[in-house]
Amino acid sequence: MPRPKRNRKVLSPPAFDAFLPSGTDSAGKEAIELNLEEYESIRLCDYDLLNHAEACELMHVSRATFARIYESARRKVAKAFVEGRAILIQGGDFKFEEKWWKCHDCGSVFNSPGRKKQKDCALCSSDYIEEYSSSAESYCICVSCGYHKKHTPGHPCREEKCPKCKSRMKKK
Template sequence: MPRRRKIRKVDAPPKMKGFKPFGILGNDNEHILMQYEEYETIKLVIHDDLSQDDASTRMEISRPTLTRIYNSALKKIGRAFVEGKSIIFEGGEYEFNTVDLKCDTCFGDMSHTESGTMCKDCKS
């Protein structure tokens, strides 16, 4: 019986649902799924310039596990670039550290008001 997967800590969901290539007419069904923990490794190692040791500590996983997730993310990004496919962020074995709400219309930050939840940007 395989060992149960450990939940990976992700700071917050991406600000967007994914990426589409520019200048290619393609089928919307042709996309690559990138899990939230793969996105998080790219964000921590490349954008935040953390070492893999520090990034693995932030995600509460081992460094070899982070390396496997990171390499998987890089392969997906490379495949999307070369094949002209879109990338969609969804799924995985994760838990968000913060609960940030994003607007379904403009993907801006949401805020809580007395009358409910409202987007700071488009006011929807």
Template sequence: MPRPMKRRKVCCLPKNNRFGPVDSLVDTKDYINMTVDEYETIRLIDLEGFKQEDCAKQMKVARTTVQSIYMEARKKLAESLVNGKVLFIEGGEYQLCDGLENECGPGCNRHRGGRHFKDNEDKG
């Protein structure tokens, strides 16, 4: 019997969950579905500048799990950009944090008012 999948901690849902060519109609064969936990790895690693190990701590999963989630997310982003497919962000095995500082790490958007982690580092 396989181990049950561990829910990944996610600090916030995306403000927009659909991206793609402006004039595109959504065809069920021509869209990409990115899960919320895949989105969170892109946000933490590419936007916030986290290392995979720090991202894993934030999401409360193993670094190897983050690595595979991140690689899949980047593949989906590339397919959407290169092939002009609509990207939807929805679903996945995740749990939203409650926004309390003692549970969340420095990458949480909920208790920082949406500022970027690097802004906080620069102010010291």
């Protein structure tokens, strides 16, 4: 049985959920899905100009794992650029150090130090906010009894115990 994946630490969510090409008709083409740890690897190496050793420490993964994540991300971005496809940034095995929130009125993404429940937007004071998560809904399901619950981003399903039968759960 393979060793379970460790959550990759992501410092902050992206400011957007998708990247769309301009000047082409990408509507008929399937979008490329870039998960948050792949986005983070590109941000750390290509934007923040960190080397692999520094980046893997920040993400709490081995250097070999970081290299695989980074290579996968670069291949996906290259494919999207060459083929004129949209890039969707969502999902993955990641965790945030702090809670992040997204405002639906002004579009800002902001964090909440100390993991407190945020009541309104830090920028525009709107109360139309929600905790940051990927746009795709996913669930944790118990393989023994079938119980399921909504997946909480940043908390892997495999670390959850079923409240009914105490078995391990997995992501659906």
